[in-house]
Amino acid sequence: MRAVVCHEFGPYRDMTVEDIDPPAIADDRVLIDTRATGVSFGTSLVIAGKYQRKPPRPFAPGTEVAGVVSEVGAAVEGIKPGDRVYAAIDWGGFAETAAARDIHTHVMPDAMDFAEATLFPISYPTSYAALIWKGRLEAGETVLVNGAAGAVGLAAVEIAKAKGATVVATAGSEAKRQLARDHGADEAIGYDALRDAVKDFTDGRGADVVFDPIGGDVFMQSLRATAREGRLVTIGYASGTIPEPPVNFLLVKNMSIVGLNYGTYLGWSPGDDGSAYAEAIEAMQADLHGMFEAGRLKPVVSHRFPLGDFADAMDTVLARKSTGKVVLEV
Ligand SMILES: NC(=O)c1ccc[n+]([C@@H]2O[C@H](COP(=O)([O-])OP(=O)(O)OC[C@H]3O[C@@H](n4cnc5c(N)ncnc54)[C@H](OP(=O)(O)O)[C@@H]3O)[C@@H](O)[C@H]2O)c1
Secondary structure, three states: OEEEEEOOOOOHHHOEEEEOOOOOOOOOEEEEEEEEEEEOHHHHHHHHOOOOOOOOOOEOOOOEEEEEEEEEOOOOOOOOOOOEEEEEOOOOOOEOEEEEEHHHEEEOOOOOOHHHHOOOOOHHHHHHHHHHHHOOOOOOOEEEEOOOOOHHHHHHHHHHHHOOOEEEEEOOOHHHHHHHHHOOOOEEEOOOOHHHHHHHHOOOOOEEEEEEOOOHHHHHHHHHOEEEEEEEEEOOOOOOOOOOOOOHHHHHHOOEEEEOOHHHHOOOOOOOOOHHHHHHHHHHHHHHHHHHHOOOOOOOEEEEEEHHHHHHHHHHHHOOOOOEEEEEEO
16 A cells, blocks of 8 residues: 655654555454545655654554544444544554544444545644643633644534534634634734633633643633633643743632643553443544534535645645644545
């Protein structure tokens, strides 16, 4: 099969498309003919060797796949050859055939296309886990979503809205802010004077839940824009700066900062294969499918590239030119 192969950690432009053996079937595995695979900031870190988890080389990168099942292992239930599915995988997505664990493979709703489905293994679940599991978001609360036009940001806007929250979105350009409004944000602002804008919008209270994939100064301003009893969920550092917040802010406002690493639930943390979270993930995916079928989630794929143009796809993500997801069509 054709696959993008990383022989040594380094620049993604050093990778090449090669013919390699397809992955083998195993009892709890599903083989998928890949139709679309997601390109993300996180994958660029894996290829560079800067991600917490380092695949054995050589490997094909890519953790989000959608396609058609070609074969299932002996212990797999509820998924059969011919099913349209999406899956979160450890690596191996930039390839014509991908192998996924059964617990991380989900049959797609009929109305979903393969490119849209690449947002459902990781982007939507990350935003859901951050807002609902960690942020304990309740209907009627106000949520601040930073980086609101990105893959996880736009997902967070839609999920928060679907759960009955008021949403304040931040993004770096007027076009991106308009996209956030189109997907349900009640207010969309730039990063400058973020604290004052959120305070003005909430009559001085601040946001009950903050979703932050950016870090740096945006995180620090968001800390000042969080309400008493608020929950600030830190999920990433797209700015390149890991913030160091003074903990007295938490004490003064009876607020929490809580981390969310969705990979832990997929078994990407040392000493934990993720099996314990399978039931919770299944329930979450069912809730996400319900929201999709009700028209509350409208996944955005801003750019599509053929497999061989993987480097241009990665450039597009890293240059902040994308909104929602960038995919490789296989
Ligand atoms: N914790 C987890 O489980 C988890 C899961 C998935 C992703 N993540 C992390 O979440 C972050 C966002 O992921 P994503 O897939 O949504 O990425 P993305 O689609 O590229 O979105 C990132 C957004 O960050 C904003 N941004 C602000 N400052 C930036 C900077 N200096 N450089 C680049 N972007 C900047 C950009 O929007 P503007 O141009 O509007 O500012 C962009 O839309 C990444 O750090 C990723 O590693 C974490």
